[in-house]
Amino acid sequence: MKRRNFIKTVSAASIVAASVKSNTFATNSYYRSKEVIKPPRLKKGDKLALVTPGSYISNKEKEKSIENLESLGFEVVYSDKLMLMNGYFSGSDKERADDINEMFKREDIKGIVCARGGYGCARILPHIDYNIIKENPKVLIGYSDVTALLYGIYKKTGLITFHGPVGISTYNDFSEKYFNDVLLNPVEELELTSSDSGNNENIYGLTTISSGIARGELVGGNLSIVVSLIGTEYDIDTKGKIIFLEEYVEEPYRVDRMLTQMIQAGNFVEAAGIALGVFRYCESKEENPSFTNSFTLMEVLKDRLSDLKIPVVYGLSFGHVKDKFTIPFGIRAELDSDNYKLKLLEAAVK
Numbered sequence: 001m002k003r004r005n006f007i008k009t010v011s012a013a014s015i016v017a018a019s020v021k022s023n024t025f026a027t028n029s030y031y032r033s034k035e036v037i038k039p040p041r042l043k044k045g046d047k048l049a050l051v052t053p054g055s056y057i058s059n060k061e062k063e064k065s066i067e068n069l070e071s072l073g074f075e076v077v078y079s080d081k082l083m084l085m086n087g088y089f090s091g092s093d094k095e096r097a098d099d100i101n102e103m104f105k106r107e108d109i110k111g112i113v114c115a116r117g118g119y120g121c122a123r124i125l126p127h128i129d130y131n132i133i134k135e136n137p138k139v140l141i142g143y144s145d146v147t148a149l150l151y152g153i154y155k156k157t158g159l160i161t162f163h164g165p166v167g168i169s170t171y172n173d174f175s176e177k178y179f180n181d182v183l184l185n186p187v188e189e190l191e192l193t194s195s196d197s198g199n200n201e202n203i204y205g206l207t208t209i210s211s212g213i214a215r216g217e218l219v220g221g222n223l224s225i226v227v228s229l230i231g232t233e234y235d236i237d238t239k240g241k242i243i244f245l246e247e248y249v250e251e252p253y254r255v256d257r258m259l260t261q262m263i264q265a266g267n268f269v270e271a272a273g274i275a276l277g278v279f280r281y282c283e284s285k286e287e288n289p290s291f292t293n294s295f296t297l298m299e300v301l302k303d304r305l306s307d308l309k310i311p312v313v314y315g316l317s318f319g320h321v322k323d324k325f326t327i328p329f330g331i332r333a334e335l336d337s338d339n340y341k342l343k344l345l346e347a348a349v350k
Contacts, residue, residue: 036158036330039111039137041349042183044073046110049103050167052082052090054145055118057168059083065115065167072176077109089120096120097127100149104129104136111183114142114149115167122148122225125234130156139183139349141326142166143318144248147221150329152234154219160348163221163244163318164326174323182326186347194316194340195323202278202315204298206340212311214273214335215345218327220244223279227258230265239270242335244327246277246319251290252300255282259304273311273335275342276301277319313337 042048048069050062057065062083066076081099084091091099103112125148134157140149141162150161162182165175174195181190194206219236220226220243229235247255262268279301284294295303298314305312313335318325328348335342 034158036160037134037137038160038348038350039139041186042074042111042139044184046074047077047108048074048111048113049106049109050076050078050082050113050115051096051099051103052084052115053096053100053124053142053149054090054114054120055088055116056085056090057083057115061115061168065113068165068167068169068171069113071171072179074111079103082115088118089123093120093123094127097124100124101129101132104133104138107136109138111139111141113167114140114146117142117144117146117166117222119145121145122152122228122234125149125152128152128156133157133159141183143246143324144222144320145225147225148229148234150221151219151226151229151236154330155234155236158330160331161329162326162348163329165324169324170322172322174317175326178324178326182328182344182348186349188345188347190344192316192325192327192342192344194325197323201280201321203283204315206313206315207298208337208340209274209276209302209306209312209314210308210310211338212273213337214242214311215332216240216242216272217330218242218244218275218333219329220275221246221329223247223255223258224250227261230261230267238267240272242273242275242333243267243271244275244277244316244318247279247282248320249281250279251284252282252295252297253290255279255297256295256300256304259300263304268305268308268310271308271310273337274305274308274313275316275335276312276314277316278321279314280320311335311337313340316340316342 141164282297332345
């Protein structure tokens with residue numbers, strides 16, 4: 001083949017290939033950056049395992065967790081590791097990881113609910129048996145410190161996990177609706193509409209920080225934990241992702257510092273959008289504040305995020321609030337920051 005004809009042929013093939021790739025990305029709702037595993041959907045009557053992968057719980061908190069999950073129609077089981085105490089942890093790192101491994105391995109258990117967060121989930125990531133999880137995929141749900149588990153399990157296995165209520169959370173009509181809609185009665189598209197009843201928890205309401213519509217896979221969780229995983233083997237590439245973040249009891253300068261770290265680490269460079277939940281109790285302290293003259297939380301959020309040229313919205317119903325979404329970690333979604341909407345674009349369970 002003559003050189004000129006060869007170049008023409010290769011160029012034409014490249015254009016076709018690029019076109020096919022572009023069309024696949026644009027039209028295929030199941031396009032994603034990595035292969036994922038969707039867990040089986042939950043059913044009323046299923047056995048749910050209660051675990052404490054971070055801090056310990058009291059007997060009263062155990063009973064509340066059981067009552068909450070039974071009220072949803074599930075049978076609750078737990079091991080003798082649930083009530084262990086080791087300093088501020090529920091057992092040693094190995095004991096807490098072993099409990100997770102065992103609950104994934106047991107065939108009779110269909111889902112795993114973290115009783116609480118607290119602190120310690122990141123410490124057990126090296127002790128988790130990710131092969132067991134791949135071979136026995138099932139629903140795992142929690143938030144706050146449990147963010148570390150969501151990151152680690154998704155990164156190592158591709159399993160879709162869930163940012164949602166823990167055992168001791170408030171299971172009101174709002175939270176129960178989204179728990180059921182996402183985990184029991186999945187549909188191909190589900191719009192998550194934020195609550196307007198939590199004004200005492202969300203002093204800013206729903207606020208557009210940057211306008212626009214973004215599509216991408218949902219990853220994120222508690223801001224402090226997300227930042228703590230930067231540079232580790234459990235961190236996640238945020239290219240093309242919608243990053244969802246929430247925080248609790250952190251002064252504005254600390255939120256500023258964490259967002260600055262994410263910016264300087266490049267986590268927002270090619271992100272599709274940012275969905276912020278409620279940053280509860282994140283204003284400057286009234287008594288003994290760290291700075292006598294402080295920015296407000298919203299001033300910090302706008303200063304750090306408004307110039308990123310991606311859609312950003314604040315005040316969606318997730319975080320340390322009573323009305324909680326159940327957000328699938330790794331599922332494709334659409335964020336409309338002007339209309340305060342987050343829409344799941346595929347079912348998260350099969």
